[in-house]
Amino acid sequence: MNELPASQAFRLLEPGPIVMVSTHDNGKSNVMTMGFHMMIQHDPPLIGCVIGPWDHSYHALCRTGECVIAVPGLDLAETVVDVGNCSGADVDKFERFGLKTRSAEQVSAPLLEDCLANIECVVVDDRLLDPYNLFILEAKRIWVNESRTERRTLHHCGDGIFAVDNGTLDLKHRMVKWRHLP
Template sequence: MKEVSALQTYRVLEPGPIVMVTTSDRGKPNVMTMGFHMMIQHAPPLIGCIIGPWDHSFETILATGECVIAVPGLDLAETVVDVGNCSGDSVDKFQRFGLRTEKAKEVSAPLIADCLVNIECVVVDRRNVEPYNLFILEAKRLWVNETRKERRTLHHRGDGTFTVDGGTLDLKDRMVKWRHLP
């Protein structure tokens, strides 16, 4: 085996797809790209997200306590990267990148109609924001866009390359310990 820097750990453990996070600051929507997130528990569904003061959305999430996490498909790969390369303090990203929105039910941040999934979230724990930029969010509503033909997701490897999600492996019959989960 060859040893590499421990700073590369996130490149092998990043578990979930790259996502887009929407916010709304007094009616002005914004969107950012995020790769550092994790499921924390099943019920209530809690999600940990790293959003720091370097992100324009940071202050909005602190002030409003809400956001939407949207999961894009592979067909939005270039848009996802481009959204992450500019700041909402100077660019209307929805307009620049032609992202279509829909109104959410419980939060003021918009859903992204072009994405596979949208999760309306509220901040339920801020204790780790100060030391780690870690927000704990509770998923309040889950929207699945069943009309999307492209179903594959992107997984960032931390260096500008991505792994593309492909097919599925069904081992439900073997998962006897977790059958009670929805």
């Protein structure tokens, strides 16, 4: 076996897809790429995400308390990386990368039309911002784009390497424990 630095644990454990986070503050929308997020619980649906003060979106999320988490497909891979390599403080990413948007129902941040799904979120707990930059968001509405033909998602492995989904394995019949719970 070969040893990796402990700082590389995320490369092995990050299960969720790369997402894009949109915000809207002071009349301007922004979008960023994010890899550090996790589901916290089902009811209410809580999502933890790490966005630091070095990100332009951090300040908008702190001020407005709302965002959209969008799940891109494999066909947006290069755009996802490019969006993550520039700052909304310097460039209008929607214009530069041709991102199509539509209005959300409950938040002012835009939905990203070309993504597989969009989750409208509000910040419900910011006590872990210092020292972890961890926002706890509650999912309020979910929009799924059924017209997307590319359904595979990207999973960040570090250094520009991504694992790509390639199907599903259905083992529901083996989940006997959960059949007996309310």
